[in-house]
Amino acid sequence: MSLPSGLRRAVTASAARGEKWLIALDFDGTLARLRRARSAARLPHGRRLMLQRLGRLPGVRVVIVSGRELADLRRRCRIRGAALSGEHGMSLTGFGRAWSHPATARLHRESAALAAAASRLTLGMPGVEIERKRTSVSVHWRKAPAVRRDPEGLGRALSGLLRSGWRLAGGKCVWELRPGLARGKGDAILLAQRRLGPGARVLFIGDDATDEEGFRKLGRAAWTVRVGPGETAARWRVAGPVDVDALLVELSTARRQAGLSSSTSRTRPRSSTRRAPQR
Ligand SMILES: [Mg+2]
Numbered sequence: 001m002s003l004p005s006g007l008r009r010a011v012t013a014s015a016a017r018g019e020k021w022l023i024a025l026d027f028d029g030t031l032a033r034l035r036r037a038r039s040a041a042r043l044p045h046g047r048r049l050m051l052q053r054l055g056r057l058p059g060v061r062v063v064i065v066s067g068r069e070l071a072d073l074r075r076r077c078r079i080r081g082a083a084l085s086g087e088h089g090m091s092l093t094g095f096g097r098a099w100s101h102p103a104t105a106r107l108h109r110e111s112a113a114l115a116a117a118a119s120r121l122t123l124g125m126p127g128v129e130i131e132r133k134r135t136s137v138s139v140h141w142r143k144a145p146a147v148r149r150d151p152e153g154l155g156r157a158l159s160g161l162l163r164s165g166w167r168l169a170g171g172k173c174v175w176e177l178r179p180g181l182a183r184g185k186g187d188a189i190l191l192a193q194r195r196l197g198p199g200a201r202v203l204f205i206g207d208d209a210t211d212e213e214g215f216r217k218l219g220r221a222a223w224t225v226r227v228g229p230g231e232t233a234a235r236w237r238v239a240g241p242v243d244v245d246a247l248l249v250e251l252s253t254a255r256r257q258a259g260l261s262s263s264t265s266r267t268r269p270r271s272s273t274r275r276a277p278q279r
């Protein structure tokens with residue numbers, strides 16, 4: 001796999017100009033292969049090292065943005081130097097003081113009642129898993145055969161549980177009961193970008209509905225890449241997590257080459273001056 005040609009040109013030109021980069025990546029389905037059990041999702045060691053090296057290059061920083069809770073994400077990522085954003089943009093840790101949305105405490109209380117109601121609703125649906133998070137509830141149905149036949153039916157039933165100020169959002173084999181706040185992964189990425197100072201170019205790579213919200217939020221100013229098939233608002237697409245590796249390698253190479261050529265052009269006049277007396 002190689003980088004989409006438009007993205008390669010943009011990356012090379014940006015690296016040559018010495019622009020700062022913020023590389024934002026979703027976790028499940030982007031960095032970790034989707035597994036039948038969510039708890040089995042792992043960041044492969046080689047990919048972790050690659051992200052760590054990339055984030056150490058001058059002018060490059062990495063942030064992982066996920067629907068998972070921050071503590072869960074931290075356990076799974078362990079990428080030194082990277083920032084993390086959990087629960088679809090409701091928190092950010094890294095590049096400065098830890099931040100969480102001011103409504104977190106209220107949403108945490110409300111999510112308890114919603115999770116309990118969702119548990120009662122799905123009692124007769126074997127395989128459904130309810131995950132209560134700090135500011136949302138995820139209803140996973142990947143392992144529920146009855147729901148796989150009619151996911152929309154479960155969605156309609158869950159909609160009936162929502163109190164005002166909450167909304168239902170779909171993802172891959174999951175319904176999310178989320179606060180109705182206009183807040184998502186794109187907002188967390190923009191916050192991380194502001195923390196890096198002016199002029200940082202954003203690259204955001206993701207595979208699911210909440211990433212699509214992020215692609216739309218970031219707009220054309222960002223480099224956006226969809227992983228896998230499906231309609232997308234992203235500017236480019238790659239096939240799967242393995243292709244994300246190739247993309248990371250190309251980014252790293254572009255950055256190193258730009259760094260080398262700028263250091264060569266800086267040192268060339270000095271070295272020719274030093275050599276002059278020996279001729
Ligand atoms: Mg994902």
